Amino acid sequence: MNGYRDLRVALLGCGSVGAQTARLILEHGEELASRIGARLTLAGIAVRDVTAKRDVDLPQELFTTDAERLVQGADIVIELMGGIEPARTLIMQALQGGADVVTANKALIAAYGSELSDAAEQVGAQLSYEAAVAAAIPILRPLRESLAGDHITRVLGIVNGSTNYILDRMDRFGDSAEDAMRVASELGYLEADPTLDVEGYDAAQKATILASIAFHTEVPVAAVYREGISGITLTQIEAAKHAGFVIKLLAIAERITAADGVAGVSARVYPALIRRDHPLAAVYGGKNAVFVEAEAAGELMFYGAGAGGAETASAVLGDLVSAARRHVVGGPGIPGSLHAELPILPVGEVNTAYQVMLDVRDQPGVLAGIAGILAEHGVSAASVEQSVAQDQAGSAALVIGTHVAREADLAAMVAALRASDMVLDVTSVLRLEGNA
Amino acid sequence: MNGYRDLRVALLGCGSVGAQTARLILEHGEELASRIGARLTLAGIAVRDVTAKRDVDLPQELFTTDAERLVQGADIVIELMGGIEPARTLIMQALQGGADVVTANKALIAAYGSELSDAAEQVGAQLSYEAAVAAAIPILRPLRESLAGDHITRVLGIVNGSTNYILDRMDRFGDSAEDAMRVASELGYLEADPTLDVEGYDAAQKATILASIAFHTEVPVAAVYREGISGITLTQIEAAKHAGFVIKLLAIAERITAADGVAGVSARVYPALIRRDHPLAAVYGGKNAVFVEAEAAGELMFYGAGAGGAETASAVLGDLVSAARRHVVGGPGIPGSLHAELPILPVGEVNTAYQVMLDVRDQPGVLAGIAGILAEHGVSAASVEQSVAQDQAGSAALVIGTHVAREADLAAMVAALRASDMVLDVTSVLRLEGNA
Incomplete structure (x- = not known):
């Protein structure tokens, strides 16, 4: 295993995912080195309170409260603190220092992913966050x-x-x-x-x-x-x-x-x-x-x-190996910039199908009246059934499945059904997804 | 879109996957260029018989029968001919010429994957074959x-x-x-x-x-x-x-x-x-x-x-984009070499559970006798049931589910059951998988 260069890894945070990540890095060191072509050295683990980690079975000398200093000089920073600050500032400092960053912080990426990706791209660093969505699943x-x-x-x-x-x-x-x-x-x-x-x-x-x-x-x-x-x-x-x-x-x-x-x-x-x-x-x-x-x-x-310390750590390690290989191979990270910038359309523009459950008056002409409300909104029924349960005397329960239509029209149709005096109650409105 | 360098792509084979791959490269050219940072130029499509491709809606001037010449000077070679030869020789030539190779050829990779991966690694080229297993699925x-x-x-x-x-x-x-x-x-x-x-x-x-x-x-x-x-x-x-x-x-x-x-x-x-x-x-x-x-x-x-022209082409394109990015970024491909070389163990060493269906003589002592045969082979029963159907007078159908045991012991147990004169027929032997 000689002849490998060392890559300094800084770990920020030592909750359940952080501790598992540290363990995998320490335990699989030889194997990771052979896959990467470089040795990963865990330079330290930044925590808020070192004494609180006394019972964690990791080398105690790794713990530090000085996250900023740990980030300086790291080749790869793994952020597992969660929350927006100080995670965001530390990641920015890491990227600006040329380090690659791996994070599992969904709240941060959801709010600042674009800003952080741009910062990474400017210096040719890699920002990856596989673990932020569906933990262990490579998606x-x-x-x-x-x-x-x-x-x-x-x-x-x-x-x-x-x-x-x-x-x-x-x-x-x-x-x-x-x-x-x-x-x-x-x-x-x-x-x-x-x-x-x-x-x-x-x-x-x-x-x-x-x-x-x-x-x-x-x-x-x-x-x-x-x-x-x-x-x-x-x-x-x-x-x-x-x-x-x-x-x-x-x-x-x-x-x-x-x-x-x-x-x-x-x-x-x-x-x-x-x-x-x-x-x-x-x-x-x-x-x-x-x-x-x-x-x-x-x-x-x-x-x-979609959760779990070891499961999430697996995804973090995948990103870590990828970042480390990039250090060995050279070249910029895969750009994560958002170049398409399509407009974001409101939910009313979605095409979907509804299933609506209604309690209606049990009297002649009601079905025709309900059908009329659908037609007024340009919605056609795929199925109309009297539901399994009948709630009370004088009322009937209906289940209407619609064909695909614009959400805005479907929502207006539901509002009209609610307002109709043929309808006692709209008991359920659900959309169908997955090409029903 | 100016300022991009060109990467020459040679396509070998134009069946259903090949034609779809060519179409995607031609139709998505601008978008692929922006994702890669280089323009993909389809240099040609090698086929056995150009006249047979007259009805294919691709630029006819792309077709050639001279695969060797097409491979020379290509940055990336996509092999979709299938079969062992001439695919293997052409891929070797491509790799030795420093080109990256993408293939969907499962028979070739199953037989020569190790040899081809080593050849790629020697020159720092990338050999990828995502489409060879489960077509469209990134696995x-x-x-x-x-x-x-x-x-x-x-x-x-x-x-x-x-x-x-x-x-x-x-x-x-x-x-x-x-x-x-x-x-x-x-x-x-x-x-x-x-x-x-x-x-x-x-x-x-x-x-x-x-x-x-x-x-x-x-x-x-x-x-x-x-x-x-x-x-x-x-x-x-x-x-x-x-x-x-x-x-x-x-x-x-x-x-x-x-x-x-x-x-x-x-x-x-x-x-x-x-x-x-x-x-x-x-x-x-x-x-x-x-x-x-x-x-x-x-x-x-x-x-x-797991199959289909467009579906397989999607996986080919994923590999193509990855190879093209590597050309832009520089650095060797991800090594595919087989460094672990664990021994391959025979099926007899597998631990599994069996479900065995038997027709047995319907007479006293048979169940105890069957249980004795299991015990002799170190196999314990998880369940024994008289099966739903009863075949003929004087016989009973049994379904035995075993606990996990060594395959060799289970197979010997089945042989002993077959040989027993209590057993009229062994009608089904199936293994349980997936942590039943």
Whole structure:
């Protein structure tokens, strides 16, 4: 193993991912060196409080509180602190010093990915963040490199394990929403603030990153249309099952054309119906998967663990090896700049199909009246069924499946249904995704 | 778009993948140039007979029969002729001339991948063949790059679309083996010589390539243990379904430890039982998928089209863009050399579980006798059930599920069962895979 040059690696942060990353670097040193053609030297691990790491089984002399100094002179900086600051400033300092940077920080990349990528490109450094979306699953590299000669048209991701776990328990075990949420919480699946998961904020950050990689376009998190799963009931799950669907919280990035002919990007997060024979339907428990549609490649799916210390560290190591090889080989990093800059189109421009469940007055002429409301909005029904359950005397439950139409027209149709005095209640509105 | 240098691309072969590849290069020229930082010039397309390409909608002046001359002076050579010769000689000439080579030729890579990789490495050129396994699915790049800091322990692949189509029809539509085969043939799913698909030869070539990438070890095709699906009956499929399994033809590459403690690699192809909630069970029709288990990353799966002109061309283009970027950036290609060279262990050293179906004499003491045969071979039963169907008077059908044991012991147990006069017939022997 002699004759290898050393590459100094600075690790920022030592939570569960950081500690696993450090262990892999230390334990696999010889093997990594032979794959890279250089030896990785872990120069130090920056933490807030060195004494708090006394029980961590890593060489204690590696710990330091001086992150800035650690970053100076590093060839590769791995940022696993999370949060915006000081991560952002330290990454900027690292890039400006010519170091490559690997990070798993989705919040940071969702908010400042474009700025940081530009900084990396200016100095020819590499910024990589495979672990920021769907942890262990190699998805950003395949999107950016393997599909580099293709045109991606749509990305549908199950990218939040907690909400997938909750929906899956409801679907497969018949748990109520409350019970499923309690179990997820007990298992540690939910973040300290569960609304980040349940209301789709976490998925929206990942939708931003997926959209930017798939379409070379900066999509601010604020431009991601977002609905969470807090309104999803067991009744909806069971009706979906009855109709051959499963409900999944999807992060979607799609190339769409607006009604006025403008081509652009839509990024959105919502619970949607997926056919049970769609590959995404078989993503159970806390697993993640990203389904990709491309013009030439057709349908692809990437499946695996979306969280976990070791799992995330695996993706970090992949980026680390890639950055280290670049140091050995020379040449600039793969540019991550967002050169396309397509317009971001509002959710109203999306073409989708709705499944709407209604309680209506059980009297003559109601079906014709409902059909009239659909027609007024340019929406045609693919199916109309009296639903399994009948709520109360004098009322009937209807399930309407529409053909594909513009979201804006569908939403207006739902508003008109709600306002109609034939309709007692609109009990569920869900979109169909995945080419139902 | 001025100021870009030109990279000369030579295309060898113009079947369905070749024609699609040429079209993508010509149609996406501007966009590819901006992604690469250089312009790709299609210098020519070598074909056996130019006049046979008169109806192909590509510029006719590109066609040539002089492949050798086309290769000379090319920066990147794309080989899509198939077969061993002249592909092998032309690729060697290209590499020795310093060109990068992209190929989709699984037979060639399975037989000569190691030799060609070494030749590429000697001159610092890049040899890539993402399209050779599972066509459109990015699998080799993730195995080699994204998991470069991890330890892969097992790869389970559905890598032959024809056999997956046949087994899926039997499972989901209740087709007999003959009917499913006939439909697959009518749809053009089967190769001219269907034994290549049905007897697992095609899958064995892909197992070789997957094993070499996952374990950095050369595995000759002849060392791949191979069973096809020709013996699989609808009765077996239905018994599997009844027990919560589905039968899939798997190409398996696994890091195993032999009984004497030697660590090595097993590569094998056979139809196996997979639990219905395993991600591979939801791979329907002619689709492919590769399930990967790694120490840190855990379980990953890569899913998509395993054949098709456009789909395969997408993977070829990904490799092309990567090779072209390397030309722009400089530096040697990513080494593909097989530095680990673990021993290849025979199938007898594999640890697996069996499901065995037997017709036995319906008389007292038979169950105890069967249990005795298992125990003699160090095999313990996980389940023993009287099967759904009873064949004839005086006989009973048994289904025995074993715990995990050495394949050699399991095979000896089956031989002993066959030889026993309590046993009228051994009607099915299948292995369980995917951590049942």
